[in-house]
Amino acid sequence: MPDPGSAPSGRIPTARELRRWRRYLADERAESAVYRDLAARRSGEEREILLGLADAEERHAAYWLRLLGDDVGAPVRADIRSRFLGVLARRFGSVFVLALAQRAEARSPYASDADATEAMVADEQIHEEVIRALATRGRNRLSGTFRAAVFGANDGLVSNLALVLGIAGSGVSNEFILLTGLAGLLAGALSMGAGEYVSVRSQRELLEASRPDPAAADAVPLLDVDENELALVYRARGMSADEAQARADEVLRTHRTVDETRTDEHEEIGTGTRAAVSSFLFFGSGAIIPVLPFLFGMQGTAAILVAAILVGIALLATGFVVGVLSGGPPLRRALRQLAIGYGAAAATYLLGLLFGTNVS
Known part of the structure; x- marks a missing residue:
């Protein structure tokens, strides 16, 4: 390992290099704090794993500290992503934070930095896999309810926006649009809740029927x-x-059991009641958004534009959250959600204009 205060090659580091090393030092310390905050909210094996990651990040911080030597200077702030992750870890400690930490590990700059050791590069790659595995545990625990919530919210946003815009395009009165939107909200939420309950219950019953008899x-x-x-x-x-x-x-x-290697899929699909409640509530919360402008008395083109903008923001938000939790690119997922939602709404609005009658 390099002597303190000297670059790996033995030359005197430049001011730019010193700034980069100080930032690395700050980021490693911030990441270590994130893992310790997450560990404080867990117990058992997960706690030990997170504390092990914190120790590894502190080992990396010690490397940059030795490299800086007398040039360590005043403490600098970690980058905004690390600080934001720290805030979330201290307050929530959820799978959402683990998913963000996974993406942070994947963005490590060490692979392209000659000053970082090969061992540190390998460490960061392994850290990403460790966090991925921990996040997967959390994803499995909430997958059934989360699926129902995401589907419910998006169906509420898209279907009710399409319904409201389709009716608005036909030229009917504001009161008729509002009544249609509220009816669509209630009918859709009840339908989604009932459908999710039946779907999840049926899936659990199929799994139960497929399991070996313990006898x-x-x-x-x-x-x-x-x-x-x-x-x-x-x-x-x-x-x-x-x-x-x-x-x-x-x-x-x-004389071991016949099915000693099977896993419990029930945890992954959730319960019928939880899925139904999540779907009902999230469909309702999504479906109310396109109705809001009409609920507050807006009319015509202004109400349509405000409804579309509000739903667009909500679609971007849900797409971003799904992207983070699934480990995919959040911006791409957000834009995909937006394109699908606006595409459906635009189609029904054009149909409303095509077949519209002025019945107001």
């Missing part, structure tokens, strides 16, 4: 070692004949 494990010690159908169980699950026989032999030797 089958009790039969394992009684099986004839030379003549038994245990291997057929594993072949039915997709194993080759050799793999199935090897697994069956192992089970017979150890």
